[in-house]
Amino acid sequence: MTAVNRYTFAQRLLHWLLAILIFGLLAGGLTFWALGYEGLVKLVGEQIAGDLYMYHKSFGILILLLTFLRLWLRWRHPAPPYDPPLRLPERLVSGALILGLYLLSLAVPIIGGLATSAEGYPVQFFGLTLPGLLAENEELGEELFDLHGLGALILGLAVLVHMAAGIKHWLLKDGIMTRISLP
Ligand code: HEM
Numbered sequence: 708m709t710a711v712n713r714y715t716f717a718q719r720l721l722h723w724l725l726a727i728l729i730f731g732l733l734a735g736g737l738t739f740w741a742l743g744y745e746g747l748v749k750l751v752g753e754q755i756a757g758d759l760y761m762y763h764k765s766f767g768i769l770i771l772l773l774t775f776l777r778l779w780l781r782w783r784h785p786a787p788p789y790d791p792p793l794r795l796p797e798r799l800v801s802g803a804l805i806l807g808l809y810l811l812s813l814a815v816p817i818i819g820g821l822a823t824s825a826e827g828y829p830v831q832f833f834g835l836t837l838p839g840l841l842a843e844n845e846e847l848g849e850e851l852f853d854l855h856g857l858g859a860l861i862l863g864l865a866v867l868v869h870m871a872a873g874i875k876h877w878l879l880k881d882g883i884m885t886r887i888s889l890p
């Protein structure tokens with residue numbers, strides 16, 4: 708395994724930063740889904756519940772921005788070659804899963820932002836309130852939130868499959884993990 712077979716340091720750093728952020732958002736979103744707004748307020752009070760929603764939206768938008776940065780880096784530095792090369796079926800399956808992870812990392816936050824503005828809630832990015840991209844329409848907002856939850860569920864499942872494959876390669880010590888590992 709040489710540097711030629713690894714992603715650049717910036718790409719490896721972004722992979723693990725985004726992995727942490729996406730795990731956090733999935734766990735936070737799951738909590739919102741399980742408790743609902745009222746349940747969350749009962750548990751932690753109105754102030755903290757409001758802050759948690761604000762952080763969910765803010766870190767979600769950060770994921771969107773960092774995923775665009777990641778795709779731009781990927782375009783500038785295409786994936787390193789595999790050593791030994793992958794067989795065609797492996798290439799197709801891993802390529803499709805990675806494409807799915809990228810598409811979902813973009814679609815889930817975009818739909819979350821659109822749902823938020825359609826429901827008439829503020830689209831918060833830390834201290835800022837961004838302009839909502841949709842006019843208020845409660846029915847559309849509910850449909851988009853359903854889609855947001857479904858997209859997040861599929862993203863969570865895709866991440867689990869991806870992680871299982873990553874751990875398998877790590878145990879096999881076949882060099883795939885070194886392509887993306889930090890050290
Ligand atoms: C939310 C969590 C994660 C997401 C969204 C994610 C996403 C991605 C994406 C999009 C790539 C492809 C990079 C590219 O070719 O442009 C990738 C590569 C990789 N990831 Fe993850 N990842 C996550 C977590 C993990 C975890 C926990 C592991 C380890 C158990 C892991 C192991 C790998 C490995 C080994 C590669 C290199 C695959 C290859 O080059 O064929 N990932 N990841």
Ligand code: HEM
Nearest residue numbers: 732733736737740764767768770815816819820823856859
């Ligand atoms: C990758 C990024 C994101 C992930 C993984 C994620 C995940 C989730 C999940 C799993 C839920 C629970 C679904 C449900 O209650 O049916 C949720 C709810 C929510 N998300 Fe996200 N989200 C992300 C980004 C965003 C963004 C960018 C925004 C807004 C700017 C947003 C706004 C919301 C709101 C307001 C709720 C509560 C919906 C409700 O209570 O009906 N999310 N999110």
